[in-house]
Amino acid sequence: MPKARRSDDWGFPRWRSYESSRETVAQRECDRHGCGDPGLCPAPKSPNNPDKWYFCQKHAAEYNKGWDYFEGLDKEEKAQRAKSERQESAGYAEASHYGWTGSGDGSRSADEMMALEVLELEADADYPAIKKAYRAKAKEVHPDVKPGDEEAAKQFQAIQVSYEVLRAAEERRSWKG
Template sequence: MAKARRSNDWGFPRWRGYGSSREATNVRLCDRHGCEEKGDCPAPKAPNSPDRWYFCQKHAAEYNSKWDYFEGLDKAEKEARAKSERQESAGYAEASHYGWTGSGDGSRSADEMRALDLLELEADADHAAVKKAYREKAKLVHPDVKPGDKEAAAEFQKLQVAYEVLKIAEVRREWKG
């Protein structure tokens, strides 16, 4: 009688890699006719259906590009479904300010992003665009142009603060780099 050999897969350290077992593994192929790629991207066959197609990445992207979540619904049903979806996800939108990232590439602070929003600029705006936008907006609400208008004066002060924040950040970036 042959002595049973101990497997290399016991204990620590593992003497063989984690994906290197010798048993055959089942690989599901893409459900697209004629495709021989691995089908690891599930896609629903119909709205609210548990049945799934399994496509390769290429065919999943093709399938999803044509997918209409509201297909087959009339206008009132579409609006009702969209409204319920917004209500269900409202908590996520409300808590979005807790996220690690916001718009932009991460190189700007939250104060800088608020200043850019006030000047109606994109997150990647350079200092020349900031200066131009500030001057255009400041000309409209300057106290010399609108004397005695408290709202215009408050808006002008907001623009000044926004410009200062962005100017200081630009100087800091130049100094560091």
């Protein structure tokens, strides 16, 4: 009776002999016309559509540059979608301090972006510009300037809260750096 041979196909990684072969796997090509690179980066074909294009990294960056994920949604739907996106990606927030980015390129939180919108500033505004805009807007609607005006009081309160959000974010950034 022949002696049983021990299998080479055990453990990790699976050790196989040179004679055994693995079949080739068809790799998807970039959907950009004329590009033969592997299409590993999915991108939506249109807003709120599950169908996707598959681009190489270079063409995915080019395609997504002007993409508005919330296009076609009304204000309530945008808020709902943004809230669900934040909840789904909350686990990634722990690693945000590993980023190498500066202001205006995605490093600001949604609260900071809303605060900048209240102060009518761009996403890449630096702290002196924020301080200047805050002071100018606060002078316009301050309760001492417009006594008894409830709308001005609400605007002043929104401006104050926005400035506090941005000031706290600036303190966190300067404390880390």
